[in-house]
Amino acid sequence: EIGIAGIMGGENSMVTDSIDTLLFEAACFDGTNIRLSSRRIGLATDAAAKFTKGLDPNLAMEAIDRACQLIEEMGAGEVVGGAVDVYPNPVQDKKLPFEPDKMNALLGTDVEPEKMLYYFGRLGLTYDAETNTLDVPSFRQDLNCMADLAEEVARFYGYDNIPVSLPRGEATVGKLPYDQMINAIARDVLEANGFSGGMCYSFESPKVFDKLLLPADSEFRKTVTIANPLGEDFSIMRTVSLNGVLTSLATNYNRKNKIARLYEFGNVYLPKSLPLTELPEERMKLTIGMYGQGDFFDLKGVLEELTDKVGLKGQVTYEPESEYTFLHPGRQAKLKKGNLTIGFIGQVHPEVCDNYNLKGEVYVAVIDMPTLVMLSNFDTKYEGIAKFPGSTRDLSLVVDKEIFVGQIEEVIKKCGGKLLESYKLFDVYEGEQIAKGKKSVAYTMTFRAKDRTLETSEVDGIIAKILKELGKLGIEIRA
Structure with a gap:
């Protein structure tokens, strides 16, 4: 171990008066990694501060060449051998679109595009008119999107020159997503029970x-x-x-x-x-x-x-x-x-x-x-209050125990048609008055027409039709 990369060198590799051979190394470390490591070990150094802010990896070779040049110029040693460069994926200059309207909208300003380009030129960025893009040099690792460019415009334009304005946006009423609304309904039903x-x-x-x-x-x-x-x-x-x-x-x-x-x-x-x-x-x-x-x-x-x-x-x-x-x-x-x-x-x-x-x-x-x-479906259709009277009939039936009331209700709904307004099971009985293996079930049904008063014969016809269909299931009217 010769040190903590990007933070502090090790004592066993430091330069002393007895050293006659030096191996120079130049490296560029990941800023996020160095920031977290420096905080974790509680050691803040100049090196850690520089790497945390982000350095240009392309400067590593130039830095080591400059160091070797100074060694020879000062007569402190002689540069020998060559160099090993481990840099499989070189950082390339970025191209970002030049979008002055978006930057002005973000900042709340009205800076002319020509002035923006002047600011970027002072930063070392070059403008390509054919593609309407800005070439960002590799030493500006912090410029990656339109908002980063807008920040530079604001810095040069002057923060105090940016007018004060209220936040703009479309006011909307918050609500639960549809599935969460169904979940909330279920919770209400369950907790009410x-x-x-x-x-x-x-x-x-x-x-x-x-x-x-x-x-x-x-x-x-x-x-x-x-x-x-x-x-x-x-x-x-x-x-x-x-x-x-x-x-x-x-x-x-x-x-x-x-x-x-x-x-x-x-x-x-x-x-x-x-x-x-x-x-x-x-x-x-x-x-x-x-x-x-x-x-x-x-x-x-x-x-x-x-x-x-x-x-x-x-x-x-x-x-x-x-x-x-x-x-x-x-x-x-x-x-x-x-x-x-x-x-x-x-x-x-x-x-x-x-x-x-x-x-x-x-x-x-x-x-x-x-x-x-x-x-689930909440498309509710409302109907006006009935203007004509309804006709109510009770039906008491003798049924095999194996037959479910759901089967009976299917017949009632099918035969009742549009004139059947409602039906309700109001009694289930098993006892001495009912044959063994049988049960008595009783329904009340309401029939109503929207456009007229129902004739007794119409209702009797529907009841007869219901009894006929129930008879196919072995169901009889209770005497």
Whole structure:
């Protein structure tokens, strides 16, 4: 070691009276590197100050030649040998566009272009009229863009000559980006329903997949592995968002909290290929979990409120599923709009609950936020107040237990057509008066025409059509 480059020479290489052979070195060091190194070691020197400001690398050879010349002129020694120049990428003179209008606009001045060129000429810059550019010599390492040139104009013109002016700009009203607005709506809905927000780790353990009963060939087991993990428990990037919320629910349960309702907005990281050749896909998931109060239908109601708020009222269906291994096979469903899956909802599988030391029934839902954002729609159309009276009918039906009310509602909407204003399920009954394996469901429906008062026969015809279609599903009117 002979010193700290660009800051201080070493004592073991200093020149003394006993020295008879000298090796000259001239170097130009990176200014940023020298500034940081000088600050880190607490040593401020003349050399460090010069390099920090930026020197011309092309001066290194001229400097060493001048030093050798002075040695001979003073009779202090004889220059022998040659020189080794390590300079693979020489710094070239830069060309910057000459843009007087932009410089005046930036400074708030009205300096003539000819005066600007006079200033630049005094700095050693030359103007090329054919290309309208300025040739910047290599010793001006600080001139790299229009703003740097404008600074030189201001310096020569005189800071005190620049007129005082108020900042100019277009006044705009700030607002959230669209996706953040949807996130805010979701937070409002969840917190109004008693859910508290949480933050969970994106780093997880590979053991999570076994706790969630995922098959060995599950796509979710294909993960991004951390190169320098804190330990096995933080060695992969999560591909499923449930573990964090379930762990937090378990913490609440073990702290004797009888009721817990939590939600989390967080990314999952889905590699496009392994080993990685590009960054993984990051998808924002809204994960909701609860225990102690409420059931599947309470959580479903929260999701319905959320989808209603983002303009999807009546457009989201809940299709029964059994593909999610971490959910109860008979108590899970997908949220869909057409062929697009928005998310899923269900009761956590009892074995998964045991793996997390949770007792009782636990319900979760996961919403894919990019899909929800894409489907959301706030183009609301308002209609005038109805001028003609509506006609209300109640319909009580006897249905097999296996038939979902959603199937009945599809028939009601299809047969009701434009005259169906609204419908509502108001009763579900199972008991002694109903045959075994059957249930009674009752709906109230309102029909209305915009341009006339409906005739009784029109409504009777629609009801008959509904009953005919329901009969194809084995559904009968209750006597």
